[in-house]
Amino acid sequence: MRLGIAAAFLLAAPTAAPAAAEERAFAAALRDFRAVHRAETQKAGIVGSSFYLLRDGRTVAADHLGEQDAERHVPVDARTIYHWASITKTMTGIAIMQLRDRGLLTLDDPIVRYVPELRRVHNPFGDTGAITLRQLMSHSAGFAGPTWRWRDRDWQPFEPAGWDQLVAMLPYSEVQFRPGSRFSYSNPGIVYLGQVIERLSGEDFEVYVDKNILKPLGMHASYFDRTPPHLLPHRAHSYYIRDGKRVAAPFDADTGVTVSNGGLNAPMPDMARYLAFLLGDPARSAEYDLVLKRSSLEEMWRPQIPAGEDFTQGRMAETTQSGLSFFIDQAGPVRFVGHNGDQNGFRAYLSLCPDQKAGSLLAFNTETKGVENSPANRETAESRIALATGRLCEALAR
Numbered sequence: 497m498r499l500g501i502a503a504a505f506l507l508a509a510p511t512a513a514p515a516a517a518e519e520r521a522f523a524a525a526l527r528d529f530r531a532v533h534r535a536e537t538q539k540a541g542i543v544g545s546s547f548y549l550l551r552d553g554r555t556v557a558a559d560h561l562g563e564q565d566a567e568r569h570v571p572v573d574a575r576t577i578y579h580w581a582s583i584t585k586t587m588t589g590i591a592i593m594q595l596r597d598r599g600l601l602t603l604d605d606p607i608v609r610y611v612p613e614l615r616r617v618h619n620p621f622g623d624t625g626a627i628t629l630r631q632l633m634s635h636s637a638g639f640a641g642p643t644w645r646w647r648d649r650d651w652q653p654f655e656p657a658g659w660d661q662l663v664a665m666l667p668y669s670e671v672q673f674r675p676g677s678r679f680s681y682s683n684p685g686i687v688y689l690g691q692v693i694e695r696l697s698g699e700d701f702e703v704y705v706d707k708n709i710l711k712p713l714g715m716h717a718s719y720f721d722r723t724p725p726h727l728l729p730h731r732a733h734s735y736y737i738r739d740g741k742r743v744a745a746p747f748d749a750d751t752g753v754t755v756s757n758g759g760l761n762a763p764m765p766d767m768a769r770y771l772a773f774l775l776g777d778p779a780r781s782a783e784y785d786l787v788l789k790r791s792s793l794e795e796m797w798r799p800q801i802p803a804g805e806d807f808t809q810g811r812m813a814e815t816t817q818s819g820l821s822f823f824i825d826q827a828g829p830v831r832f833v834g835h836n837g838d839q840n841g842f843r844a845y846l847s848l849c850p851d852q853k854a855g856s857l858l859a860f861n862t863e864t865k866g867v868e869n870s871p872a873n874r875e876t877a878e879s880r881i882a883l884a885t886g887r888l889c890e891a892l893a894r
Contacts, residue, residue: 524891525888526557529547530557532881533559533884537561537881540877541737542562542864542877543862544732545562545859545860545861545862546558546561546764547559547885548856548857550854550856551892552853553777558574560573560574564731572732574763575730577730577762579761581760581842581843582758582839583760584757584760585686585756585757585821586821586822588690590709590787590788590793590796591704591708592692592693593788593792594787595697601629602629605629607627607629607637607692608624611695613666617639617667617669617671618671619671621674624671629692631675633800634820635680635681636675636678636818637671637675638673638680639669642684643687643757653750653752654749654751658753669684679801679803679818683758686756686757687753687756689756693756701755702720702759705720708787710766712783713769715767717762717765718763720751721752731761735863737864749840764859767859771857775848798819800817802816802817804816813827827890830851830890830893831849831851832886833847833848834846838863841862841863843863845857847882854889856885858881858885864878
């Protein structure tokens with residue numbers, strides 16, 4: 497398997513450098529991570545993967561492994577476009593916070609104020625009008641996990657194409673637990689937030705996010721759903737490993753009306769711009785505040801409800817908390833903030849260590865095992881590699 501290094505490991509300027517011992521520990525942790533990344537991808541038969549590490553606002557490592565297209569043997573490089581799946585949810589949350597900061601909503605508003613069709617859902621626990629935007633953002637509103645549970649043929653759309661399809665099923669849907677009482681990861685809840693964004697802004701979700709997040713951050717090769725023709729040569733194919741064999745997933749799938757839940761596609765350098773914004777930089781605060789002010793972003797990272805019994809997302813552990821469209825975890829002295837994505841053969845991980853001013857991006861175009869809701873079954877090559885990124889931040893925290 498090919499290993500490409502798109503950016504060398506860089507040390508900070510001497511005036512800003514940590515102690516020499518910490519620097520050596522960090523360099524050793526990076527070497528160890530790279531060895532794990534390469535070994536695990538080879539062993540699992542993962543076709544292609546990329547890893548970026550940011551520190552103090554700069555990309556200090558950028559690694560590319562394998563191929564973006566196994567049939568044509570096109571290598572992964574910095575232009576390769578991955579599908580980021582549920583990491584899209586973090587942008588949906590940021591868009592809601594933007595509208596909140598502009599005075600167009602509050603987080604404790606009932607969802608039915610903006611999406612009245614949801615009154616058709618059966619709620620055995622009381623009034624659906626009591627379900628809030630905050631509960632949807634923290635996955636505590638009581639809605640089911642899958643957006644569309646009836647797809648069982650290859651010829652059927654990858655996801656529902658239009659809102660009217662979901663509306664038709666609302667009378668056959670129910671709230672599964674008392675809203676606000678516990679965590680349960682829900683894709684439909686984020687689709688409903690996408691409707692809020694569209695109805696308050698008067699724009700399609702994709703247009704709104706492009707204008708208010710992607711373009712301001714300089715993410716010019718990022719887009720939603722179908723790939724524009726000029727970017728098709730860089731679009732990664734995706735695969736599943738099933739019973740030891742590689743199976744191709746549908747190429748360039750369209751997430752339809754669920755775009756706010758998981759429609760983002762982007763190359764690693766664009767996602768590095770997004771990660772740098774999340775980490776923050778006082779020298780760029782005026783620019784970043786145009787997207788979302790720092791206090792609002794950090795508000796999204798405050799724990800809302802325990803999520804440690806669910807093992808489908810991120811660095812899930814007994815300590816994991818759900819924030820507002822982000823997950824928060826603690827490992828010793830290190831606070832982790834992030835989200836992962838898993839769809840159509842792609843897996844992706846976004847992880848921040850805000851207190852260490854560091855973060856990582858990890859993307860795969862191969863899924864080695866289906867996600868199952870238990871700590872034992874969540875173990876895959878991808879998840880082991882993702883967990884190994886935490887040791888980079890732990891080295892900085894010593």
